[in-house]
Amino acid sequence: MLxxxxxxxxxxxSEDVDNAVLADVVLALQRRIEVNHDFDIPYLAGYSExxxxxxxxxxxxxxxxxxxxxxxxAPFLLTHEVVEKSLLDKLRLHYLHAHQIALRTExxxxxxAGVSWQAYQP
Numbered sequence: 001m002l003x004x005x006x007x008x009x010x011x012x013x014s015e016d017v018d019n020a021v022l023a024d025v026v027l028a029l030q031r032r033i034e035v036n037h038d039f040d041i042p043y044l045a046g047y048s049e050x051x052x053x054x055x056x057x058x059x060x061x062x063x064x065x066x067x068x069x070x071x072x073x074a075p076f077l078l079t080h081e082v083v084e085k086s087l088l089d090k091l092r093l094h095y096l097h098a099h100q101i102a103l104r105t106e107x108x109x110x111x112x113a114g115v116s117w118q119a120y121q122p
Contacts, residue, residue, distance in 0.1 A: 004031065019112035026075045026109050029082050035074050037062070045077040047085045054081045066115045076113075076120070080106035 009028045012020035034053045041057040048055070056077055063070040084102035087093045093101075110120045 022109055022112040026079050026112075029079055030075055033078055033082055035078055037074075045081055047081045051082070051085045051089065054078045064115075064120070066119060071113060071115055073120075076106050076110050079109045 009024060009031075010021075011024050012018060014021050033051075036053055036055050037058050037060075039055055039058060041055050044060055045054060045056045047053065054074075054077065056074055060073065062074065063072050065071075080102045083105045084098045087098035087101060088095065091098075107117050110117055
């Protein structure tokens, strides 16, 4: 796990909705969470009990083609799982509410990376 100073992690500065800031968030989450692709995972991805590892189904391709470039899938799935787990554990939200917020965060991260949400859907 490679951590940076918090000030250095927030490379882009904006308090508005901003794709570059969201990309910084996704990178910050990746620095904190281990991703494991070794198992068969129902619903494509899940998290460990302590939330330090996100498991992504071993059969899911690691990347997809989008606009002539390879786009890694793990950062978006990791973002979903971390947001969902945090809302469940810290705020004790109902699963459906936590999942809805996580799904929208994942969607926005996908779009911020320049990928169509429709193309991203399995």
